[in-house]
Amino acid sequence: MFGPGPVDEAEGPQCRICWAPDDAGNLLSNVCSCAGTQKHIHLKCLRLWQENVQKRDANDERAFRCSVCRALFSVPPPKGREGLLLKLLRGIGTVLCVALLVLGLSGPPFPLLALLVLLLLGTRSGSWLPGIGLLAVATLLATLHARGLRVVMRMDGGGRLGLALIRYGAPVHALQPGVLLVASEGLHHSVFRRSVVLLTAHGRNGARGLILTQPIHAQPPTLPAGVAASSGSTAGGADAPLRHHLGGPVGMPGEGVHTELSVLHPFPEFGRRLVPAPMPAGEHAPAAAARRTNSTSEGSAPAVAVPLYEGGSLADILAAAAGQRRRAAAGHEGPPVLLFHGVCAWAEGQLEGELRAGAWAGFVQPGDIWGKVAAPPEELWRALADSPDLMRAD
Incomplete structure (x- = not known):
């Protein structure tokens, strides 16, 4: 040969x-x-x-x-x-790519561990570094899962994509959109200190909410010009047609270029109903609904409970609020329009993990939501934290 x-x-x-x-x-x-x-x-x-x-x-x-x-x-x-340095860089790059792929996936860790094993068995680089790295990642995933922790890819408050370590929890009964989350005493040095959060979404994509106890008394400079002109007020006081609140740490004013705006209002023709109005005892649902509709459209006194709606065109909502104020009798006005700057966001299972870990004291059904919105923040948190209706994780 x-x-x-x-x-x-x-x-x-x-x-x-x-x-x-x-x-x-x-x-x-x-x-x-x-x-x-x-x-x-x-x-x-x-x-x-x-x-x-x-x-x-x-x-x-x-x-x-x-x-x-x-x-x-x-x-x-x-x-x-190619040299030892190039081999090391190639091995480290392989491990990092696989780790980012695996850690960014959701669901149980066992398929991910199987994927790591297959990649480990299928490598033909002849180097020990990828194998050691993949084995370390597999060990890390198993350890985090045993401790109820997950590493997820998510957007931070400034709109930047990154990795976050969250506490994952099993589903909590009755945790659904419309409930009020009550912070525990242990949440110090945080935007959630003694806060009450209205849960606006909850499902397989995670959860979202708005803080009700963080009013902003001056109009934020990041407010769009068209909205600022139509709001008719530069302050968020009790007499303003548009009240500003800090909704949460994600997309809040001054944090990056990405901002989150959410609006809550009492007008059924805009947005979706988030919190139904509590029905008075002894009154049938059709009669109560008709009475609430007449009250909202004619601007009568807010003694009649009104549902809370989320979303819709802010300009249309402000126009409807201005018409309601003109039609209202002196001293009797409907609920205000609430504009939230920033939101609270949780990955799938993260909110349940925080509830089970004690970061949140529990949650309550909203009841008269507009009455709670009008209450002073400290009084609202104290009343809900001491409420006998406070529900906790199982």
Whole structure:
């Protein structure tokens, strides 16, 4: 395979690759188990052969084993020319890519661990670093799962994508949109300190909510010009048609270029109903609904409970609020329009984990939501925290 036919040993040994005679005594004769003329080879010829074979596949056995006698070469193939640093960078890059992919997925960790094992078994890099790294990631995932923690990919308050470590919890009964979350005493040095949060969404995509206890007494500078002009007031006082609140840490004013605006209002023609009005005792639902509709459209006294709605065109909502104020009798006005800057956001299972860990004292049904919105923040939190209706995680 490596040279021509038999050569007379009297002419002297020849290299089985380049067929050159051994003029300087540089031939090797013990690189494999071949005998006769096949046992002689130049070291540089063997190295060149091994390098050429490894160009297509670094793990090709022809670089390690003789194709004639099938014995391993006594001279191992040379190391790749890419260098140790490049190998380390390639291994670290592989581990990081796999870790980001796996940690960004949701669901139980067992399929993810199986994926890591398959990647570990399928690697052909010949380096120990990817294997050690994948094994470390698998161990980390298993440890986090055992402790009820998850690593997820999510947007931070400034609109930047990153990794976050969350506490994952099992589903909590009766936790649904419209309930009021009550912060525990232990939430110090946080925007959630003694806060009450209205849960606006809850499902497989996580949860969202708005803080009711953080009024903003001056119109934020990030408010769109069209909305600022139509609000008719530069302050968020009790007499303003549009009241501003800090809704949460995600998309809040001054945090990056991404801002979140949410609006709550009493007008059924805009948005979706988030909190139904409590029905007075002894009154049937159709009669109560008709009375609430007349009260909202005609601007009568807010003694009649009104549902709370979320979303819709802010300009249309402000126009409806202005018409309601003009039609209202002196001293009797309907509920205000609430504009929230920023939102509260949780990944799937994160809010349940915080409830079970005690970050939240519990949650209550909203009841008369507009009455709670009008209450002073500290009084609202204290009343709900001491309420006998406060529900806790199972």
